[in-house]
Amino acid sequence: MVTANPAPTVPPELYINRELSWIDFNYRVLAQALDERRPLLEQAKFSAIFSNNLDEFFMVRVATLKSQLEAGVTCLxxxxxxxxxxxEAIRQKLRPLLELQQxxxxxxxxxxxxxxxxxLIDYANLNDAQRSWVDDYFCSAIFPVLTPLAVDPSHPFPFISNLSLNVAALVRDPETGQQEFARVKVPQKILPRFVQIPTDLSDRQPSPVFTAVPLEQVVAFNLSLLFPGMSVEGHYFFRVTRDADLELRDLEADDLMEALEEGLRKRRRGGEVVRLEVADEMPESVVQLLMEGTAVEPQDVYRINGPLGLDDLMSLMAVPLPQLKEKPHKGRTAPALARAQKSLLEDGSIKAEEFESIFSVIRRGDVLLQHPYDLFTTSVEEFLNQAADDPSVLAIKMTLYRTSRDSGVVSALIRAAENGKQVMALVELKARFDEDNNIQWAKRLESSGVHVVYGVIGLKTHTKILLVVRKEKDRLNSYVHIGTGNYNARTSGLYTDLGLLTANPDFGADLVELFNYLTGxxxxxxxxxxxxxxxxxxxxMEELIRREIDHARAGREGHIRAKMNSLVDPAIIALLYEASQAxxxxxxxxxxxCSLRPGMAGISDHIEVVSVIGRFLEHSRVFWFGNAGEPEVFxxxxxxxxxxxxxxxEAVAPVEDPVLRHHLEELLDLYLHDAGAWHMGPEGQFSQRPVEGDATLTQATLMKRWRGGLTAAREPVGKAAGSTA
Structure with a gap:
């Protein structure tokens, strides 16, 4: 009987708190906004991403900690x-970052x-013509939808919805002299956050391209219309964040849809308040009233010296000022698939004798895809579309974790079912903050004849896999796509991800059995x-790490390179410390x-950690093990x-083709030597090398290669000037 190695443990002093490490990551996002070399609207975009990330952090991670605290959890x-x-540590770490952003x-x-x-003009700085226009707009488009809610002995404190922007109004009755408090919700869900004003009303010459005033200020400076006969003595903005994590018991699949829909209804209303943001100038008496009304403690209150909810800065990306944005990136069709595009055959761009089906290409050899540099539409979607229309294809099975609202993937699955193929989609209903979207897709797929399942009870299905079964010469052959990213055309242009197309029979057999595991x-x-x-x-993974330890102890070189989104598993971290010491x-x-501490003498001095933040969200995962000169990569x-x-x-696949493996090795080299990378120190601190001159920046280098039509797997690692942005 073989005894398994005991799970390694890591001492607390060698483990960095995951919540604090996440805040460090979000600071690296904010740093992109603070970088003066970045185009201005891109700065606004990264500031918006910082705020949006923080909202989710409070809704999920901080909410979990507060739930533990309220439940009397004392475990460390x-x-x-x-x-x-x-x-307490989260609050201390966040306060200076919030001030930096503002x-x-x-x-x-x-x-x-x-x-x-x-x-972006404050209401107080509008000229007379602009103010007149804005006040008219308030009367016609805003005033009718507002509902002022008084707070007094006969009117209880109103419910404040999650992430809503609100005005706390102090009004006085001139007859009684009594000061009253009222809450007015800003209708930001139905009206734009920045109210656009006609540019010809500006005093500036030449006229601006875009002029706007914040919606909440338009409401606040017209409060007198909401409280006729009263004297408005002050207005202050506030915003709440509520616990939005869905807790679901393990249920039978038949009940999961209903349970999730009920859970989503509760989420829209929101759980307990976990953060109260208030304008910095808000009087303490008003803060106390809001604290009592929302049942928060002083440590949950964040005074903000500036606009609340800066995630709405993302809307400025729609302003037609291309010189303030990055040049649009247009991916290419992967060279291996260039003659496998059905649309080119249909529009006459290539002759019939030049076209080859995507199945012929994959049979000839594995194809490695790298998004957004390789187009999702001409690779994964083309694969699905040809499968949906090919009479020889008998079955299509895939997992859907997150997909876009106008999904070509879903359309292909529906068409395949209508064409008589056996189609199965595993829709992960519990994909956080995408549950509602996935419920709607599941219903649409089911109504179209697609077999829809919801995965394994107790587990979230996060894997990205696609299987096509095709009848060829009286036998069934399998074609497979395994990826690191979601089957989502929109995010494929925003995230960096990898995918493998293969006809390897072992991969096909594995996916057949994996889908049986998921559905039966x-x-x-x-x-x-x-x-x-x-x-x-x-x-x-633990075996592969231990093999490198054995190689090192035997005098052979031990070497591990890996790229991922997060590293927080204590057992893996302990094993990496052991490997470093070997x-x-x-x-x-x-x-x-990253909860591992690199560069600690005698403990982790052989470990290097870098973080790359750029124009695209780094999302690909690669694991490389040197294996004494016979490397394996996944x-x-x-x-x-x-x-x-x-x-x-989850599913992780080996990349066995030597050319494709070499490409991934070069890719890891690029990331590890990225001139703009953030380097992690033993205390968890990150420092960024300044980008100067002819520097190697991974994303810029890859965009340059793809624009030049080069095949990165066969070209040397070079340098590219410019910004990662």
């Missing part, structure tokens, strides 16, 4: 902190945007090529949370997080 996190200590908005972004004709009662415990969580992924060289590219959907290894269905 992996770094030895109680829930209360974590909440300083950038107030003192840099607004003024520089105005120089290029994009004016299979208890599959091993696979031919794939590493599958929660079945074999953790154990195999002499294994470990190079990690971690975009987000791509897939899983990070080194406990949830990915133990509580989700």
């Amino acid at each position: 996190s992996d770094d030895g902190l109680t829930p209360q200590e974590q909440l 300083q950038h908005y107030r003192h840099s972004l607004k003024s520089h945007l105005a120089e290029y004709g994009l004016q 009662f299979s208890k599959q415990q091993s696979f031919r090529r794939l590493l599958v969580a929660p079945v074999s992924l953790r154990s195999r 002499g294994v060289r470990i190079q990690l590219v971690v975009r987000g949370m 791509i897939g959907s899983a990070d080194w997080m406990t949830r990915n290894l133990d509580r989700r269905v």
